[in-house]
Amino acid sequence: MKKLILTSFAFTGLTLTAWIIGATSCARNTYNVLIKNLNSYPVRYVEDNVSGFSTREVIQESDTISYHQLGINTQIETHKFLTGINQLHLGNQALAFKPGPPRYNFLEQIRSFHIYTLNDYNASYHAGDEISAICDFMDEDSRNWLDAAAYNTVLQSMNIAQEYFVPAVFCRLKQGPAVPGSQQQFITELTTTDGVIFRDTTYTFRIY
Amino acid sequence: MNIKNIICCLTLMGIAAPGINASAQKKKTTFRFFAEGAWQQQINGMDIQGAKRGLISLPAKSNLGLSLNATGEKNGFYLRFGLGILQQPSAFTVTDPEQHTVLYRSDFTNYYTTIKVGAGIIAKRWQNGSRLGLELNYTALSSNNNKTDVVLVKQGYMLSGQPAEDVRAYIDYDYGGTEPVDLGGILSLFSVTPVYQSRPLFGRSAIRVGLDISTKVGANRYGSTNAAQVAIFKGGGDRTIIAEEKYFDQHLTIGLLLGLTF
Numbered sequence: 001m002k003k004l005i006l007t008s009f010a011f012t013g014l015t016l017t018a019w020i021i022g023a024t025s026c027a028r029n030t031y032n033v034l035i036k037n038l039n040s041y042p043v044r045y046v047e048d049n050v051s052g053f054s055t056r057e058v059i060q061e062s063d064t065i066s067y068h069q070l071g072i073n074t075q076i077e078t079h080k081f082l083t084g085i086n087q088l089h090l091g092n093q094a095l096a097f098k099p100g101p102p103r104y105n106f107l108e109q110i111r112s113f114h115i116y117t118l119n120d121y122n123a124s125y126h127a128g129d130e131i132s133a134i135c136d137f138m139d140e141d142s143r144n145w146l147d148a149a150a151y152n153t154v155l156q157s158m159n160i161a162q163e164y165f166v167p168a169v170f171c172r173l174k175q176g177p178a179v180p181g182s183q184q185q186f187i188t189e190l191t192t193t194d195g196v197i198f199r200d201t202t203y204t205f206r207i208y
Numbered sequence: 209m210n211i212k213n214i215i216c217c218l219t220l221m222g223i224a225a226p227g228i229n230a231s232a233q234k235k236k237t238t239f240r241f242f243a244e245g246a247w248q249q250q251i252n253g254m255d256i257q258g259a260k261r262g263l264i265s266l267p268a269k270s271n272l273g274l275s276l277n278a279t280g281e282k283n284g285f286y287l288r289f290g291l292g293i294l295q296q297p298s299a300f301t302v303t304d305p306e307q308h309t310v311l312y313r314s315d316f317t318n319y320y321t322t323i324k325v326g327a328g329i330i331a332k333r334w335q336n337g338s339r340l341g342l343e344l345n346y347t348a349l350s351s352n353n354n355k356t357d358v359v360l361v362k363q364g365y366m367l368s369g370q371p372a373e374d375v376r377a378y379i380d381y382d383y384g385g386t387e388p389v390d391l392g393g394i395l396s397l398f399s400v401t402p403v404y405q406s407r408p409l410f411g412r413s414a415i416r417v418g419l420d421i422s423t424k425v426g427a428n429r430y431g432s433t434n435a436a437q438v439a440i441f442k443g444g445g446d447r448t449i450i451a452e453e454k455y456f457d458q459h460l461t462i463g464l465l466l467g468l469t470f
Contacts, residue, residue, distance in 0.1 A: 007328065010287070032358060081380060195372070
């Protein structure tokens with residue numbers, strides 16, 4: 001019996017040693033991220049020049065809005081794949097000590113963002129034309145409005161290593177439609193550095 | 209404690225108990241060296257999250273190992289310590305669930321340095337010097353030859369009349385998983401091994417034959433040495449996931465040990 005106990009103790013000791021070493025490993029959860037799709041919709045954008053606060057209210061389909069207050073919000077939805085989990089290594093069940101913040105590894109980088117009109121907008125922009133040139137885009141970091149070229153430069157400068165990814169693109173129109181109250185619909189297009197193209201179409205609404 | 213290790217201990221008690229009284233009454237500690245070769249058959253899909261839906265298929269391969277060991281015995285109880293290498297080939301294939309074609313195939317051979325420590329009892333000893341022992345072993349594995357990769361399988365399609373391409377499959381895999389990034393990179397094998405050692409056949413040298421049943425635990429990802437996760441998208445610009453699967457490969461091997469004492 002003594003030998004059996006000794007054997008069991010030796011084995012259990014080795015097991016516990018490995019278990020404790022596993023427990024002290026506090027790797028945080030890491031995710032690989034791929035773009036899933038775009039979701040574009042119009043919002044009423046109201047900026048308070050005094051306080052600096054702004055509000056964004058989603059416009060319902062067939063609503064009418066002034067182009068001064070119109071914003072097009074494009075949400076970039078993603079797939080997140082868990083690649084590393086913070087847990088003890090014996091048994092795949094228990095969590096280790098307090099995990100750190102999650103880490104995201106973005107597998108795709110954005111090369112450009114464009115916006116097109118589906119209907120005749122004004123004398124310069126007809127159905128199917130790109131209207132990025134008459135849009136201002138918000139740089140969410142600096143809260144400044146940028147033109148299309150400057151904004152695309154910002155998008156291209158994003159670095160995977162910085163664990164930073166733009167969750168949404170927000171733009172507003174600088175010109176109104178030729179026919180006030182006309183029905184309008186827009187297509188947003190995002191291209192990755194690998195040449196993959198994502199598109200989404202807003203629902204129809206009226207602009208004056 | 210892990211359920212697998214509890215099972216190992218219980219197995220030891222069940223097998224060894226009848227043979228305890230058969231151990232010889234030796235007082236002196238004896239030391240021996242032996243070389244040991246191992247052949248292990250991988251038994252895959254043991255994990256509950258293993259391959260189930262047929263996206264990932266795993267050929268069960270065989271490991272080969274070689275080690276040099278020292279052992280010391282007293283009163284029918286012995287300890288062993290060994291250094292060795294282990295060759296472990298691994299592979300997997302990802303199949304398109306709709307077209308039933310192979311989207312991706314990968315294989316990799318890993319070489320581990322092994323440190324094995326174990327405790328055993330001699331369950332039976334025969335008059336001619338041969339004996340039957342039962343060992344519980346812990347093996348720490350280390351490799352500098354790991355492989356981790358993320359593969360995006362792309363397929364072409366027509367977008368507004370123009371050729372374009374999109375990601376059809378996301379494949380993320382990890383062979384080895386013992387990078388010394390943190391202490392979690394330790395990989396462990398626990399094994400239960402009945403060993404028969406012959407009487408001295410070549411001078412003092414005897415042959416050892418063992419049945420090795422080992423379970424693998426501990427790595428820096430999911431507690432497995434080889435892991436992959438796959439997501440298949442609808443494709444053609446639609447990133448809707450139509451099938452998803454993860455696998456954690458062999459947690460169990462059964463093998464044959466052949467050794468020579470000197």
